[in-house]
């Protein structure tokens with residue numbers, strides 16, 4: 001089926017794209033990261049199908065919706081799983097009076113949730129969407145909060161009845177006797193406040209529909225009302241709040257540095273890399289600990305072991321950044337301060353932790369992955385096929401455990417990763433077990449990276465320790481510059497889109513959350529399996545509601 | 551009697567061990583099983599107290615927490631329960647997944663409009679007497695998200711809160727301190743006054759029929775429970 005343009009690994013040039021889209025392109029709207037093509041609202045599926053099948057753009061990374069004075073706009077940010085540096089943006093303007101655009105759901109499954117979000121927050125309608133409902137805000141909400149004329153003061157009424165009564169007939173399946181079950185939003189297995197609307201036939205899951213939004217804290221609005229230089233950086237810490245703070249901060253740092261054209265000193269990059277990988281270890285440890293909690297209700301052994309190791313990492317991070325959880329340590333153009341004094345002691349402490357890590361990892365393998373009960377519970381459950389994973393835009397350990405070899409640290413390098421020796425972990429298992437193993441191996445890879453960074457920092461010449469570039473007090477990027485950039489967060493590709501409007505605050509700030517995509521694949525993974533497997537699958541996705549809901 | 555003799559021997563034979571015990575602990579009453587409580591009783595094993603006071607004392611030393619995670623603060627809350635900080639040392643660390651078995655609720659995070667009614671429902675399901683510890687700035691005022699269109703400006707808008715622990719997030723030590731303070735208050739029999747909260751669960755039919763209610767009338771049943779947010783009146 002592959003045609004002339006389908007070339008794995010070979011660059012698709014702008015000319016190729018122009019030829020492919022042809023006169024369906026109404027014009028160009030280039031972004032800093034990618035060429036952008038403006039198309040008509042009823043050409044969406046057509047163009048996206050072509051880009052996916054003919055040019056190999058198989059990753060719908062993000063969908064940004066926004067309102068201008070005179071129009072609405074949906075931007076489809078597309079990439080390739082094989083090479084994420086090849087990007088293209090498809091820009092779809094719609095009129096203010098009748099904002100209707102064609103749905104991209106038949107092309108990419110992930111467009112389902114994204115378009116619901118765009119409808120919810122901005123107010124664009126997607127024609128042909130299978131399930132046009134609100135997603136983050138309650139059904140009865142009035143208005144679209146990120147649209148221009150939204151009145152934040154207006155009263156709202158929220159019902160409790162979204163939780164349908166389990167005993168009433170659910171009409172899901174007339175033939176067999178099904179039962180509707182609410183899991184959450186207050187439930188120990190949902191990792192926060194997630195609500196799963198589940199339909200059961202006996203103990204088998206027939207249908208599961210995650211109902212999110214119980215932690216929708218208006219992160220995008222908050223970032224849009226902060227200034228670039230200092231006021232936005234604290235918020236990323238609170239997206240993926242499982243100690244993954246520095247990884248999130250890097251997402252903002254990267255996009256803002258690209259936007260304002262800031263060079264980061266090499267020394268700061270090494271510190272960033274080290275801090276970020278420490279965060280990844282802490283985050284994966286929690287994933288492991290809570291997964292044990294989910295799978296065998298183990299609050300005493302593995303959970304406490306995970307917490308013990310996290311305490312050590314948090315201690316080191318506290319020495320470095322001054323906080324245990326919400327670090328706020330990155331600055332545009334570098335980091336806030338140098339390593340703590342005495343340096344030797346700090347580096348020694350970090351080394352001690354790394355030295356002890358292999359023994360601890362062995363311990364986890366003994367307790368968890370080597371345990372027969374655990375293997376029976378997790379092997380071949382929650383299977384996520386690679387093609388399905390791609391269609392839902394899954395990234396991070398979830399995708400890598402399904403054999404999708406995609407890691408932005410290597411494929412779209414930033415920081416100091418390029419100069420270090422480490423491997424991307426992939427697994428072919430596609431099941432819950434593979435996802436656990438994948439995270440555990442990633443912990444070891446992160447340890448390798450940290451070790452090299454520690455060595456580098458130890459020998460770094462004293463007169464060359466520049467921790468921050470010179471950045472003006474107020475940043476005002478040129479108006480109408482648009483950029484979308486992503487980094488490899490703890491859960492996967494964490495991306496941010498910013499459009500500047502000439503002031504010192506972003507005109508539009510959109511967060512692409514990896515958990516949002518990963519969670520949307522839950523139905524696909526658990527339908528037809530037993531309820532306990534559903535819980536295990538949910539645990540193995542390692543979602544953080546702060547990031548899903550933003 | 552001859553049968554007395556062996557008993558006597560047995561009794562005699564224990565002499566060396568009681569010697570050592572005496573030499574170890576000194577003369578006087580054996581206080582190996584003593585506790586602060588026992589000490590308070592003095593020489594007699596009886597106390598005279600009011601039943602209420604006794605109950606308060608017991609209650610403060612055996613608190614069952616609701617296992618309830620909302621946002622970032624819940625990560626620090628987990629660390630407070632887990633090793634190193636170990637809240638259980640203070641008689642306040644058994645997390646219960648069901649609200650019907652819990653008597654203290656730590657609210658660890660931001661409350662948004664969609665979650666408000668559910669939190670109220672969970673609170674209502676807890677048996678009396680119940681206590682609430684608000685953890686973090688979000689439960690005090692909405693914290694960093696106070697300006698958000700969807701954020702309830704503090705847990706106290708919906709349920710009564712006994713103890714506020716400030717911080718974003720508070721360190722585990724701070725939460726331990728907050729819980730200890732709550733225990734102190736419970737032991738002393740202090741409770742916070744129950745006041746009507748601005749946001750209540752009410753039946754839709756009971757709301758004043760203003761423009762918004764009329765608009766929603768076709769979507770919501772008369773007897774559905776709803777929560778109405780008047781953002782303009784929020785602090």
Ligand code: SF4
Pocket residue numbers: 238326621622623624658659660685686687688689693694717718719720
């Ligand atoms: S107070 Fe801070 S850490 Fe706690 S939930 Fe709110 S934002 Fe998160």
